[in-house]
Amino acid sequence: MAGPRLLERARAPRHLQFNPFVLGGYRPASSGAGCLRSLFYLHNELGNIYTHGLPLVGFALLVPGALPRAPPAVAWLGLGHYVACVAPPLASVLYHLFMSHRAGAGLYRRLLALDLCGVALVNTLGAVPIIYCALPCRPGPCGAALGAYGALCGLALWGAVGAGSRAGRLAAFAGPALFRLAVVGLRGAVGLGPPxxxxxxxxxxxxxxxxGLVNVARVPERWRPGAFDYWANSHQLMHLLVALGILQLHWGVAADLHWAARHPCPTA
Ligand SMILES: [Zn+2]
Known part of the structure; x- marks a missing residue:
């Protein structure tokens, strides 16, 4: 499909000029239908849309079949995990698809916040099985750990939405990441859950x-501005790494939930 005439960076809406090393291929401001039509012609956000759009379809279709259905507590963990896998690529696709909407900078900021909410959801819900299998059948300590982790995730989202830079947004999620690493380290040291x-x-x-680091560094387009406007720029690489990361999360959670289904808590 032939698209509209694309814009150089200097002529693009100012709120879309966030990467100084992407010099061309910007969509002009358009209606919602115009944004949807941009799924079918080449522009500098097309790679970003599909590097999360295709994983979105894959996760949406394949994750449920890899999880145990019962018992109910495990099924609820599976439902949360499904949301954790699907929310980030879905929010990301909406952000990249509609960021050129003619409603302008106000809508752009809301879409960016939505994109960050997707990251926050995979942070929060993604870690629930990790923590659950560290403290199985101990609802008190497990609830306290989940509460502390949820508070950290809330702080991270607040910090990320308020951060004025990519580095600030990355740093905002350091707290939950360190908490998860501590739990995984504890599980490995004590032998909790499936190895x-x-x-x-x-x-x-x-x-x-x-x-996150590739996205902050803006590599490789920093080395050859304009050469990676359409393909293989830092944001697309980050998308692929995030999608692979969600796949790893899924494999870990699938192992955890099958283990939890085989080790039901004794009823009093
Ligand atoms: Zn993105």
Missing amino acids: AALAPYARMEALALLG
Whole structure:
């Protein structure tokens, strides 16, 4: 499909000029239908849309079949995990697809907040099985740990929405990440939950950190401004690393939930 005439950076809406090394391929401001049509022609957000759009379809279709259905407590954990896997790519697709809407900077800020909410959801819900399997069948301590972690995630979201830079947004999520690493380390040291879940969780943290750093560094487009406007720029690489990170989370959680289904808590 032939799209509208694309814009150089200097002619793009100012709120879309956030990457000084992406020099062209900007969509002009358009209606919602115009944003949807941009799914079908090449512009500088197309790669960002599809690097989360395709994983979104994959997670939405494949995650449920990999999780145990019963008992009910495990099924609820599975439902939360499904939301954790689907929310970030869904929010990201909406952000990248509609950021050129003619409603302008106000809508853009709301879409950016939505994108960050997706990150916050995978942070929060994604870690629930990790913590649950560290304190199985101990509702008091488990509830306290989940409450503390939830408070950390709330602070992280507040800090990320208020941060004025990519580095600030990345740093805002350091607290929950350190908490998760401490729980995974404790599980490995004490032997809590299935050992098979720990390596995917460690890989997930490494991929998320690497993705965040690539996005902050704006590599490789920093080295050749204009050469990565459409493909293989830092944001697309970050998207791919995040999608791989969610896949690792899923493998860890699937191992945890199958373990939890095989080890039901004794009824008093
Ligand atoms: Zn993105």
